[in-house]
Amino acid sequence: xxxxxxxxxxxxxxxxxxxxxxxxxxxxxxxxxxxxxxxxxxxxxxxxxxxxxxxxxxxxxxxxxxxxxxxxxxxxxxxxxxxxxxxxxxxxxxxxxxxxxxxxxxxxxxxxxxxxxxxxxxxxxxxxxxxxxxxxxxxxxxxxxxxxxxxxxxxxxxxxxxxxxxxxxxxxxxxxxxxxxxxxxxxxxxxxxxxxxxxxxxxxxxxxxxxxxxxxxxxxxxxxxxxxxxxxxxxxxxxxxxxxxxxxxxxxxxxxxxxxxxxxxxxxxxxxxxxxxxxxxxxxxxxxxxxxxxxxxxxxxxxxxxxxxxxxxxxxxxxxxxxxxxxxxxxxxxxxxxxxxxxxxxxxxxxxxxxxxxxxxxxxxxxxxxxxxxxxxxxxxxxxxxxxxxxxxxxxxxxxxxxxxxxxxxxxxxxxxxxxxxxxxxxxxxxxxxxxxxxxxxxxxxxxx
Numbered sequence: 277x278x279x280x281x282x283x284x285x286x287x288x289x290x291x292x293x294x295x296x297x298x299x300x301x302x303x304x305x306x307x308x309x310x311x312x313x314x315x316x317x318x319x320x321x322x323x324x325x326x327x328x329x330x331x332x333x334x335x336x337x338x339x340x341x342x343x344x345x346x347x348x349x350x351x352x353x354x355x356x357x358x359x360x361x362x363x364x365x366x367x368x369x370x371x372x373x374x375x376x377x378x379x380x381x382x383x384x385x386x387x388x389x390x391x392x393x394x395x396x397x398x399x400x401x402x403x404x405x406x407x408x409x410x411x412x413x414x415x416x417x418x419x420x421x422x423x424x425x426x427x428x429x430x431x432x433x434x435x436x437x438x439x440x441x442x443x444x445x446x447x448x449x450x451x452x453x454x455x456x457x458x459x460x461x462x463x464x465x466x467x468x469x470x471x472x473x474x475x476x477x478x479x480x481x482x483x484x485x486x487x488x489x490x491x492x493x494x495x496x497x498x499x500x501x502x503x504x505x506x507x508x509x510x511x512x513x514x515x516x517x518x519x520x521x522x523x524x525x526x527x528x529x530x531x532x533x534x535x536x537x538x539x540x541x542x543x544x545x546x547x548x549x550x551x552x553x554x555x556x557x558x559x560x561x562x563x564x565x566x567x568x569x570x571x572x573x574x575x576x577x578x579x580x581x582x583x584x585x586x587x588x589x590x591x592x593x594x595x596x597x598x599x600x601x602x603x604x605x606x607x608x609x610x611x612x613x614x615x616x617x618x619x620x621x622x623x624x625x626x627x628x629x630x631x632x633x634x635x636x637x638x639x640x641x642x643x644x645x646x647x648x649x650x651x652x653x654x655x656x657x658x659x660x661x662x663x664x665x666x667x668x669x670x671x672x673x674x675x676x677x678x679x680x681x682x683x684x685x686x687x688x689x690x691x692x693x694x695x696x697x698x699x700x701x702x703x704x705x706x707x708x709x710x711x712x713x714x715x716x717x718x719x720x721x722x723x724x725x
Contacts, residue, residue: 306517311437314510315722318433319426321511328418328425335418339411345404348397355391360384388582396598397573402565406558413555420548427544427718429509431709436506438524442702443502445524447495449694454488456666456687461485463674463683477680484684527649527704531711534642540634543716549627556620563613569601637714645707652700655693662686662693 319325370376398404461481467473503518540546575595582588602609669686672678712718 306519308521309518310520311434311522312722314437314506315430315433317510317512318429322429322509323511325422325425325429326511328422332415332418332422335411335415339408339415342404342408342411345398345401345407348395351394351396353392353394354389356389358385358387360386386582388580388588390578390580392576392578394574394576397575398570399573399597400569400571402568403562403570406562406565410555410558410562413551413558417548417551417555420544420551424543424545424548427713427716430718430722431713432509433506434709435706436509437520437522438702438705440502440506441520441522441524442698443495443498444520445698446695447492449691449698450488450492450495452694453687453691454485454492456670456690457481457484457488459670460673460680460683460687463670464680467674467676472676473680480680480684484687524701524705527645527652527701528708529649531642531645531708532715532717534638534715537638537715537717540631540638543634546627546630546634549623549630553620553623553627556616556623559616560613560620563609563616566602566605566609566612569599572598572600574598634714638711641707641711641714645704645711648700648704648707652697652704655696655700658693659697662690666690 368378370378461478461484464473464477464481468475468478506518507514541550573595574597575593577591577593579591580588666686666689669678669683673680673683709718
């Protein structure tokens with residue numbers, strides 16, 4: 277899992293664990309936001325995704341530029357000349373006459389122009405051929421990296437979106453706990469007036485109410501934090517007032533076992549790492565090609581017009597074969613070869629490590645999903661029992677059969693049951709998404725329940 281996905285999942289988990297966000301009271305205009313719309317926005321605006329797409333465009337440009345080593349290059353040049361030279365002053369000339377005489381003449385200035393077209397067609401250029409193969413592999417790696425990033429952004433968006441919804445449920449649970457604490461305080465006051473309990477029960481009930489008010493306030497204070505996490509994933513400058521329309525779904529009942537999923541070598545990030553290795557191998561061959569000669573076909577056409585003082589107007593053309601061979605370049609070739617081989621070894625090591633990491637992620641994420649789903653099922657069954665126990669204790673306290681300590685304990689257990697179910701549902705849903713990401717089964721920009 278990349279840093280982008282880990283950051284989003286940890287941030288959403290932190291917001292949920294601390295109570296995250298409250299309701300939408302006191303806000304102005306609110307915009308409905310579905311998960312599908314959030315996924316569309318993230319795919320279009322996520323900053324890390326935009327960076328990777330720009331890198332992909334750069335790789336495509338580099339691939340296009342490598343055609344220079346295969347296709348001919350055509351250049352045009354034109355020169356205009358005007359000058360005066362000391363050698364052309366007082367030039368001896370033969371003057372006509374009987375007998376002929378010798379005269380002196382200044383033939384400056386010299387003026388003329390030359391126009392030429394040159395074509396160079398590479399015939400043998402091993403370095404350029406390997407450079408094109410290297411650029412092609414790099415472009416494939418960049419494209420696969422973008423595909424993987426799109427999947428990771430999808431999971432990060434789901435984590436942030438459902439993190440907010442789960443946190444909203446947590447605020448609701450805290451408020452339910454506050455209402456239960458107030459009911460307990462009212463019963464304690466009534467029992468005190470009837471002489472059934474001591475003032476200590478009222479003080480304990482008031483302490484519980486104050487504690488629940490603080491918990492609700494803390495939960496509501498997390499609204500900005502939770503929305504900021506989603507805003508970062510969506511690539512927004514400001515946090516608008518949202519009304520999230522999709523509830524956290526039930527965790528999936530089944531997922532394909534690790535033995536039945538596609539091999540980790542087919543994951544887009546692993547394939548991108550493999551393409552980087554192939555590009556590094558082409559880089560080594562490119563460095564070795566520096567020891568080999570380059571052969572090109574050269575053709576040039578030129579027209580020269582030297583109007584003064586010679587009145588020269590002529591056309592020339594030439595066709596030839598050019599051989600270029602750097603026999604020794606001060607160990608530059610050897611250094612570049614060593615560097616390319618080091619890059620290849622590094623790429624191979626990273627590719628192998630990513631394969632091993634991917635295999636471990638598949639096993640670990642499947643085990644995590646299985647455990648989280650069992651935990652959610654257990655927590656769901658405990659909610660009804662805790663609510664029934666709270667109702668029973670409240671009625672027994674009203675009848676004087678239970679004390680305040682038992683009532684406060686029942687309230688705490690009910691709140692804990694609500695919290696456990698909320699957290700367990702969120703964790704199970706996200707564990708399923710992480711497993712799908714590990715198996716490359718995420719559809720970029722789409723939610724799969």
